[in-house]
Amino acid sequence: MSFTIIVGNKKDLKDQRRVGVDEGRDLAFQIGCSFYECSARMGIEHVKKIFHDIVRQIRSVQNFKATLNHRKTSKVELTKKFLCRYFMCHGLRPTVRDPFL
Numbered sequence: 085m086s087f088t089i090i091v092g093n094k095k096d097l098k099d100q101r102r103v104g105v106d107e108g109r110d111l112a113f114q115i116g117c118s119f120y121e122c123s124a125r126m127g128i129e130h131v132k133k134i135f136h137d138i139v140r141q142i143r144s145v146q147n148f149k150a151t152l153n154h155r156k157t158s159k160v161e162l163t164k165k166f167l168c169r170y171f172m173c174h175g176l177r178p179t180v181r182d183p184f185l
C-alpha cells in the first residue's frame with residue numbers, strides 16, 4: 085500500500101517562493117492526493133499535523149479493507165461509501181491545508 089501527498093515546506097520564506105499555491109494544488113488534483121504547505125521553522129506542531137493526516141488516511145484504507153473481508157453488503161456499495169467518505173474528508177478538489185486551520 086502506498087500513499088502520495090505533496091508537501092510544500094518553507095512556507096515562511098514568502099519572498100523566495102518559486103512554486104505557486106495553485107501550481108501545487110493543481111498537481112495534487114491531477115494525481116488525486118492531498119496537498120499541504122507548511123513551515124518546519126514555525127515549529128514541530130506545524131509538521132506533526134501532516135503526519136497525523138497521513139496516518140488517518142492509512143487507517144481509513146485499512147478499515148475499508150477489513151470491512152471488505154467481513155462484508156455483509158456488496159463490494160460495490162462499500163466502495164461507494166468509502167469513496168464518498170474519503171472525498172468528503174479530503175475534498176474532491178484538494179485544497180491548501182494549513183495544519184493550524
Ligand SMILES: Nc1nc2c(ncn2[C@@H]2O[C@H](COP(=O)(O)OP(=O)(O)OP(=O)(O)O)[C@@H](O)[C@H]2O)c(=O)[nH]1
Pocket residue numbers: 093094095096097122123124125126
Ligand atoms: N525558513 C525555513 N527554513 C527551513 C525550513 N525547513 C528547513 N529549513 C532549513 O533548510 C535547511 C535545509 O534543511 P534540511 O532539513 O537539511 O533539508 P534538505 O531537504 O536536506 O535541504 P533543502 O533542499 O535545502 O530543503 C536547514 O538550514 C533548515 O534549517 C522551513 O520551513 N523554513
